[in-house]
Amino acid sequence: MALEAVMQQGEAETAGSAARPVIEVENLSLTFETADAPVYALSEVNLTVNAGDFVSFIGPSGCGKTTLLRVIADLEHQTGGTISVNGVSPEEARRARAYGYVFQAPALYPWRTVERNVMLPLEIMGMTSAERQARAARYLDLVNLGGFEKKFPWQLSGGMQQRVSIARALSFEPDLLLMDEPFGALDEITRDHLNEQLLRLWERTGKTVVFVTHSIPEAVFLSSKIVVMSPRPGRIIDVIDCNLPADRTLDSRESNEFAEIAHRVREGLRAGHSYDD
Numbered sequence: 001m002a003l004e005a006v007m008q009q010g011e012a013e014t015a016g017s018a019a020r021p022v023i024e025v026e027n028l029s030l031t032f033e034t035a036d037a038p039v040y041a042l043s044e045v046n047l048t049v050n051a052g053d054f055v056s057f058i059g060p061s062g063c064g065k066t067t068l069l070r071v072i073a074d075l076e077h078q079t080g081g082t083i084s085v086n087g088v089s090p091e092e093a094r095r096a097r098a099y100g101y102v103f104q105a106p107a108l109y110p111w112r113t114v115e116r117n118v119m120l121p122l123e124i125m126g127m128t129s130a131e132r133q134a135r136a137a138r139y140l141d142l143v144n145l146g147g148f149e150k151k152f153p154w155q156l157s158g159g160m161q162q163r164v165s166i167a168r169a170l171s172f173e174p175d176l177l178l179m180d181e182p183f184g185a186l187d188e189i190t191r192d193h194l195n196e197q198l199l200r201l202w203e204r205t206g207k208t209v210v211f212v213t214h215s216i217p218e219a220v221f222l223s224s225k226i227v228v229m230s231p232r233p234g235r236i237i238d239v240i241d242c243n244l245p246a247d248r249t250l251d252s253r254e255s256n257e258f259a260e261i262a263h264r265v266r267e268g269l270r271a272g273h274s275y276d277d
């Protein structure tokens with residue numbers, strides 16, 4: 001029942017929000033001043049993420065993927081240009097709990113059970129115990145962890161821990177999910193499985209997702225839009241629309257359509273890559 005409610009909410013959002021911009025970035029730059037020399041982490045970045053988009057940032061190490069995600073989340077501040085999230089500043093969006101953030105590592109508290117980890121943001125929000133319990137059950141079910149509520153994080157595999165952190169990010173029901181290489185440390189089989197689950201979750205809920213990855217197949221499989229970035233200075237060099245059929249499965253990775261998009265991403269990465277250093 002809870003799942004249906006989430007699905008209906010998602011369907012309504014998707015249907016009524018064809019091209020509503022959620023994130024708007026204009027001429028954004030970010031330079032870190034360091035002891036030796038300034039680091040030009042982002043330069044002249046322009047990007048629009050619409051409601052219901054699944055946008056991946058892909059690019060070599062150091063091209064600014066995490067920095068851009070952190071600017072959206074108000075964890076870093078740009079030194080030039082503008083950004084809005086839901087039409088307001090990232091700070092206001094953060095205060096309004098506009099997004100859930102999933103880090104590279106699950107970042108769970110080892111002394112709290114799975115359920116109590118998911119309930120943590122809800123406690124901070126002052127939600128009642130009954131409501132917290134209902135939310136935790138709903139979102140643990142959604143990531144297929146029903147029955148693991150009373151376990152501790154160290155009793156779960158890495159993939160399961162990452163699913164707990166996704167449930168926690170979903171628990172306060174943000175429309176926007178920011179995910180920084182959430183599956184980067186997992187083995188390929190687990191990663192494939194979580195990719196499929198995330199795709200189904202996105203389809204069911206209609207949430208807007210911004211996702212950082214190093215993996216071309218992961219980006220092509222999941223995304224509606226792929227943002228290819230290049231370093232020194234970090235910038236966007238291509239934005240690729242990626243509209244594979246909604247009912248795609250991991251086997252779709254063998255289709256010609258998939259190969260063509262992957263090829264374009266690879267070309268973009270090659271064009272932006274310097275082999276001089």
Ligand SMILES: Nc1ncnc2c1ncn2[C@@H]1O[C@H](COP(=O)(O)OP(=O)(O)OP(=O)(O)O)[C@@H](O)[C@H]1O
Nearest residue numbers: 032034039041060061062063064065066067068234
């Ligand atoms: N707090 C900081 N102070 C100084 N330099 C920083 C800081 N944070 C990031 N950088 C630099 O900014 C650049 C972009 O870093 P960022 O972590 O965004 O890259 P990335 O594309 O996410 O890399 P990776 O794929 O390795 O995670 C890098 O050169 C990095 O060293």
